[in-house]
Amino acid sequence: MKLLSRPFFWLIVAVTLLYALLPYLGGNITLRETLVLSAIYIILAANLNLMIGYTGYVNFGSIVFFGLGGYLTLWLIASHHWGLYPAVLFAGLVTSLLAFLLGFGVLRLRGAYFALATIGINEAVKDFVANFEPWGGAEGIFLPFTAFKAMGGPAKALWTVYLLIVLVMGLSLLLTYLVKRSKFGLGLFAIREDEDAAMVLGVKTPLYKTLAYSLSAFLPAVAGGLYFFKNGSVIPDEAFNLHLSIEAIVMVMLGGQGTVTGSAVGAFLYERLRGLLLTLPGLSNFHLVIAGALLLLIILFAPGGLMGWLYRVWPRLRRVLE
Amino acid sequence: MPEILASVLDGLLIGLVYGLAAIGLTLIFGVMDVVNLAHGAVIALGMFAVYFLFESGIHPYLGLVIVAAIGLAFGVFVYLIAVRPIIDGPPLMTLLATFSVSMVIIGVGTALWSTSPYNVDFPVKTLNLFGYTVTSARLVAALAAVLVTAFLYTFLYRTTLGKAVRAVANNREAAELMGIPSQQILALAFGIGTALAMLSGALIATLFPFTILSGGIYELKSFVASVLGGLGNPTGALFGGVILGLIEGAVAPFIKVSWTNVIEFVIFVLILLFFPTGLFGGRR
Amino acid sequence: MSRVILEVERVTKAFGGLLAVNDVSFQMHEGEILGLIGPNGAGKTTLFNLINGVYKPTKGHIRFRGEDITGLPPYEVVKKGLARTHQIVRPLNEMTVLENVVVGACFGADNLGLEPAARVAEEVLEFVGLADFHETLAGKLNLAQKKRLEVARALAAQPKLLLLDEVLAGLNPAEVERMLGVIRKIREQGISILMIEHIMQAIMSLSDRIVVLNFGQKLAEGTPEEVASDPRVIEAYLGDPEMAKKILEEEA
Ligand SMILES: Nc1ncnc2c1ncn2[C@@H]1O[C@H](COP(=O)(O)OP(=O)(O)OP(=O)(O)O)[C@@H](O)[C@H]1O
Numbered sequence: 001m002k003l004l005s006r007p008f009f010w011l012i013v014a015v016t017l018l019y020a021l022l023p024y025l026g027g028n029i030t031l032r033e034t035l036v037l038s039a040i041y042i043i044l045a046a047n048l049n050l051m052i053g054y055t056g057y058v059n060f061g062s063i064v065f066f067g068l069g070g071y072l073t074l075w076l077i078a079s080h081h082w083g084l085y086p087a088v089l090f091a092g093l094v095t096s097l098l099a100f101l102l103g104f105g106v107l108r109l110r111g112a113y114f115a116l117a118t119i120g121i122n123e124a125v126k127d128f129v130a131n132f133e134p135w136g137g138a139e140g141i142f143l144p145f146t147a148f149k150a151m152g153g154p155a156k157a158l159w160t161v162y163l164l165i166v167l168v169m170g171l172s173l174l175l176t177y178l179v180k181r182s183k184f185g186l187g188l189f190a191i192r193e194d195e196d197a198a199m200v201l202g203v204k205t206p207l208y209k210t211l212a213y214s215l216s217a218f219l220p221a222v223a224g225g226l227y228f229f230k231n232g233s234v235i236p237d238e239a240f241n242l243h244l245s246i247e248a249i250v251m252v253m254l255g256g257q258g259t260v261t262g263s264a265v266g267a268f269l270y271e272r273l274r275g276l277l278l279t280l281p282g283l284s285n286f287h288l289v290i291a292g293a294l295l296l297l298i299i300l301f302a303p304g305g306l307m308g309w310l311y312r313v314w315p316r317l318r319r320v321l322e
Numbered sequence: 323m324p325e326i327l328a329s330v331l332d333g334l335l336i337g338l339v340y341g342l343a344a345i346g347l348t349l350i351f352g353v354m355d356v357v358n359l360a361h362g363a364v365i366a367l368g369m370f371a372v373y374f375l376f377e378s379g380i381h382p383y384l385g386l387v388i389v390a391a392i393g394l395a396f397g398v399f400v401y402l403i404a405v406r407p408i409i410d411g412p413p414l415m416t417l418l419a420t421f422s423v424s425m426v427i428i429g430v431g432t433a434l435w436s437t438s439p440y441n442v443d444f445p446v447k448t449l450n451l452f453g454y455t456v457t458s459a460r461l462v463a464a465l466a467a468v469l470v471t472a473f474l475y476t477f478l479y480r481t482t483l484g485k486a487v488r489a490v491a492n493n494r495e496a497a498e499l500m501g502i503p504s505q506q507i508l509a510l511a512f513g514i515g516t517a518l519a520m521l522s523g524a525l526i527a528t529l530f531p532f533t534i535l536s537g538g539i540y541e542l543k544s545f546v547a548s549v550l551g552g553l554g555n556p557t558g559a560l561f562g563g564v565i566l567g568l569i570e571g572a573v574a575p576f577i578k579v580s581w582t583n584v585i586e587f588v589i590f591v592l593i594l595l596f597f598p599t600g601l602f603g604g605r606r
Numbered sequence: 607m608s609r610v611i612l613e614v615e616r617v618t619k620a621f622g623g624l625l626a627v628n629d630v631s632f633q634m635h636e637g638e639i640l641g642l643i644g645p646n647g648a649g650k651t652t653l654f655n656l657i658n659g660v661y662k663p664t665k666g667h668i669r670f671r672g673e674d675i676t677g678l679p680p681y682e683v684v685k686k687g688l689a690r691t692h693q694i695v696r697p698l699n700e701m702t703v704l705e706n707v708v709v710g711a712c713f714g715a716d717n718l719g720l721e722p723a724a725r726v727a728e729e730v731l732e733f734v735g736l737a738d739f740h741e742t743l744a745g746k747l748n749l750a751q752k753k754r755l756e757v758a759r760a761l762a763a764q765p766k767l768l769l770l771d772e773v774l775a776g777l778n779p780a781e782v783e784r785m786l787g788v789i790r791k792i793r794e795q796g797i798s799i800l801m802i803e804h805i806m807q808a809i810m811s812l813s814d815r816i817v818v819l820n821f822g823q824k825l826a827e828g829t830p831e832e833v834a835s836d837p838r839v840i841e842a843y844l845g846d847p848e849m850a851k852k853i854l855e856e857e858a
């Protein structure tokens with residue numbers, strides 16, 4: 001595939017640049033903080049889409065990758081004085097490797113069994129970390145201020161980290177796009193439609209599923225490292241917040257599972273909606289209710305999400321917006 | 323030594339209540355292959371139901387009957403709204419649909435009752451059982467769990483309606499051919515499963531303080547218990563609950579409480595991996 | 607006689623106490639069409655599942671082109687050049703017809719990349735007569751088309767041996783004719799075919815030889831004429847009067 005000749009590739013580049021430059025050029029910190037959250041959401045949703053949308057396996061506990069990435073990164077920086085870059089890369093690789101090993105086991109489970117196991121994994125890891133003294137137990141890990149010094153002081157460091165998160169967002173979209181257009185992606189979609197048939201057609205299903213699971217762990221783990229570095233601390237409840245991984249499912253479903261555009265748009269809209277609800281007086285308590293009702297409505301009436309609906313209205317869109 | 327025995331006895335009693343919750347979960351799965359992710363939220367609703375009944379002057383144990391009725395009606399309602407339209411779709415969809423119900427319940431609950439703890443404050447005696455002290459509340463909760471289970475079994479095995487539920491669980495198409503209105507039966511089964519969850523919540527509320535979020539941990543315990551017993555197998559779920567309670571009781575004197583969760587989840591994932599049909603065999 | 611392509615040796619499959627396939631042996635040769643018949647529940651589909659690795663035999667061996675493939679997972683078996691169709695069609699519903707066949711081509715014996723696979727898929731769709739349905743979602747096809755899609759996907763894998771499980775069942779006479787044409791064309795390409803079929807007329811006229819299963823065991827083996835006049839075969843089908851009649855008609 002000639003990537004550079006694909007309009008969709010340039011769309012990803014454009015969106016990424018927009019995210020990077022919009023707050024940076026104006027030095028607008030409020031905008032940056034809004035966008036960073038939506039970038040994180042896009043990262044989570046896009047990578048989760050590899051499992052839910054492409055492979056058809058509902059991972060309820062995808063946030064475990066994000067949390068582990070955060071913990072590994074902060075631990076390496078705080079206790080072993082690593083720099084941010086090697087720390088996040090290492091955290092991403094280790095998390096991905098763990099997912100690979102774990103994947104061969106849990107991906108033997110199908111449907112509801114798999115979904116339950118993913119919840120179990122996240123909760124087990126959370127409770128383990130909360131009791132794990134080298135990682136600070138329930139208090140978590142705090143970064144010493146010196147950690148920012150290496151990056152030219154806190155203010156500068158925060159901008160750098162923001163740009164890195166946006167980069168990871170762009171890479172997530174690019175990754176899911178490339179997978180979708182690849183033979184590997186075709187195999188995953190076949191698994192989603194009918195795993196047994198896929199196996200008979202020659203798709204090495206155990207390996208493919210495990211690779212998808214492991215791949216969907218890498219960038220979220222890197223993002224977790226960056227995000228918690230930016231926060232300066234990480235605690236178990238924030239790192240392994242099961243709610244956030246469920247919200248990621250809502251985002252994917254909202255935008256349209258199995259589509260790159262859908263996962264991004266779904267995450268973006270969800271973040272906007274959440275922000276709106278949190279600021280509206282009287283509604284701030286109801287954001288969970290509305291998210292839940294929204295999810296139910298999508299499932300009942302528009303299981304293809306926004307993109308599914310758009311594709312139905314303009315079938316030709318399918319070729320342009322992946 | 324007596325300390326651990328007392329702790330194991332406590333575990334056994336609470337394990338029966340876990341078992342009751344797990345039966346609710348496993349029954350729904352057994353009958354319609356739906357993993358009800360609203361289970362925990364419903365357990366929490368049961369806690370609040372008994373609390374408000376108590377506040378309006380109804381004794382918690384009397385309140386149980388009302389809670390069961392509310393649970394049945396609420397379960398049927400949830401089934402009709404959220405599950406029925408997609409019951410024949412991919413399992414992913416029912417999973418997400420029941421989860422969305424859970425989000426709504428927890429969202430509303432948080433808005434109405436915040437997340438600070440509530441407590442059903444009624445007089446509790448301590449009793450002496452074979453030389454070990456247990457609270458009357460714990461004993462009654464365990465007995466109630468056993469009674470409800472016995473009642474459920476009588477219903478499933480001795481009544482026509484109960485037999486219809488089992489027929490639908492066994493093979494929905496065949497049951498339909500025999501003239502059983504399967505949709506009504508599915509609604510009923512969902513109602514019963516929900517009622518059991520609310521009842522277990524109500525019983526737990528007589529033992530510990532709770533918040534709207536407390537259901538989550540019991541939902542996970544229900545998963546562990548029903549997976550131990552084989553998803554879809556009610557007897558297995560009860561035993562699974564008891565095993566879980568016994569494990570908790572046995573390790574409680576030796577390690578921090580927070581480690582028990584780690585142990586349980588590890589058991590959970592291991593059982594899923596190596597005994598996917600449970601220790602006693604279940605439906606797959 | 608040409609080389610042996612498939613060798614099933616004393617294969618048994620037990621489901622709990624039920625011996626779905628019981629000590630079955632036979633061989634087939636390159637270029638041959640071998641028919642596999644037997645009453646409902648005789649174990650035919652189970653035998654296919656054993657050959658292509660969906661199930662592992664409880665006992666016995668399966669050799670394909672001289673190589674022992676017993677217990678290999680299905681995705682390895684298809685890479686060796688042994689593809690199959692499903693009795694109950696299994697289209698990848700939300701994918702287009704073309705994509706379905708591209709999957710077959712990509713992950714088949716030649717392990718093609720996406721672009722060559724797309725070319726193969728187009729040829730195969732033309733071959734089975736689904737050329738007009740490239741962009742249709744597979745779930746939207748009718749049964750006859752879905753059966754042809756099954757054949758197309760299997761063919762796209764570039765097999766040396768093709769297992770066809772009741773590709774004629776549920777088709778009307780015109781569709782049956784069309785499918786028979788496709789099968790003959792496949793054989794002309796030199797692909798060996800092992801096929802399960804209940805439509806006697808078709809299987810008798812297509813097959814070089816026939817193996818009969820009954821209650822999991824091999825009841826008879828031989829040319830269509832030999833098998834059709836074998837009293838044991840007729841008796842086996844007498845439990846299935848419809849089928850017995852068809853066989854007797856065939857003889858007449
Ligand atoms: N996975 C399984 N588990 C248990 N029993 C099975 C399984 N698959 C098949 N059987 C049983 O094995 C026997 C043979 O079934 P099989 O499907 O192979 O028959 P068949 O010859 O293909 O029949 P038909 O002509 O109806 O397609 C039947 O009794 C069937 O119920």
Ligand SMILES: [Mg+2]
Nearest residue numbers: 650651652693
């Ligand atoms: Mg068959």
